[in-house]
Amino acid sequence: xxxxxxxxxxxxxxxxxxxxxxxxxxxxxxxxxxxxxxxxxxxxxxxxxxxxxxxxxxxxxxxxxxxxxxxxxxxxxxxxxxxxxxxxxxxxxxxxxxxxxxxxxxxxxxxxxxxxxxxxxxxxxxxxxxxx
Numbered sequence: 001x002x003x004x005x006x007x008x009x010x011x012x013x014x015x016x017x018x019x020x021x022x023x024x025x026x027x028x029x030x031x032x033x034x035x036x037x038x039x040x041x042x043x044x045x046x047x048x049x050x051x052x053x054x055x056x057x058x059x060x061x062x063x064x065x066x067x068x069x070x071x072x073x074x075x076x077x078x079x080x081x082x083x084x085x086x087x088x089x090x091x092x093x094x095x096x097x098x099x100x101x102x103x104x105x106x107x108x109x110x111x112x113x114x115x116x117x118x119x120x121x122x123x124x125x126x127x128x129x130x131x132x
Contacts (some may be wrong), residue, residue: 002047004070005048006048007053008053009056012052012107015105016098018050021094021097024093026046030043032089034082035079035082041074043131044129044131058108065106065107066106067107068098070090070094070112071114072087072113073113073116074115076115076116078115087111091111
């Protein structure tokens, strides 16, 4: 954790470089620092995934609307300032990524950040030790 999941309408598949967006957003997450200058999100735990929705309905369906929903899930423990800072940094990168596309087609972007404790959380990874 943290995990950022991106769901987007399939009509964006050929228009948007989602792999580049994933890398950009992972980098933004890794760059975040708290009030003490410590890294907010662990490098080894940072994940960004993007999934196209081949079947979708957006608004009234009368135009070729596109939509991107991004949900960042993180555990408890970060200050409101840090969460706001991370959200603003992510949103800025998202808007920059889609700027040209936004200017030529109808496109909605939503970023939501959720935090919470899991009911069950098991991890088994040999990636985390690389960044200790």
